[in-house]
Amino acid sequence: MLERALYLQVVTLGPLLCGFALFGPLVVAHMLGARWTPSLSVYPFVAGGVLINSVYNLQASALFVVGKQWIVMQSYAAHVGLLTVSTLVLLPRLGLVGYGWAELLSCCAYAGIHAGIAKVVPISYGRIKPWILTLFAGLFLLSLAPKLGHAMLNWRFAR
DSSP states (O other): OHHHHHHHHHHHHHHHHHHHHHHHHHHHHHHTOGGGGGGGGGHHHHHHHHHHHHHHHHHHHHHHHTTOHHHHHHHHHHHHHHHHHHHHHHHHHHTHHHHHHHHHHHGGGGHHHHHHHHHHSOOOOTTTHHHHHHHHHHHHHHHHHHHHHHHHHHHHHHO
């Protein structure tokens, strides 16, 4: 049942995140203003982190149900620690995208949740792995689409 819930979580959330990767520049420019557009450079990283987090949040809930809350607390504490340290290291070097990389790196802390749930119930990621990889790649490719469109328009009118 948990594997089915993970699958539904990924196939529901992933396309929504990818949709915003594609249409986000229009939404942000019209709703918040053009000055917020540079913040979209970090979106694929944060959305990728949200997608990964969604898989482990369900497992964390299952661990709470079986009384293994300490495993969840340790993993979430490690997540915060990794996020803090990697942000402090990467943000000054890479700018806003450094925070995005820190967000993805901190997802490594979810290995504790995976190890904890594996002791309770065997879980396979075989069904969701292709979805996650495809959606993850889509987040970055779709985020590039508006930039490629602008570049092609500029090239066409510059000739």
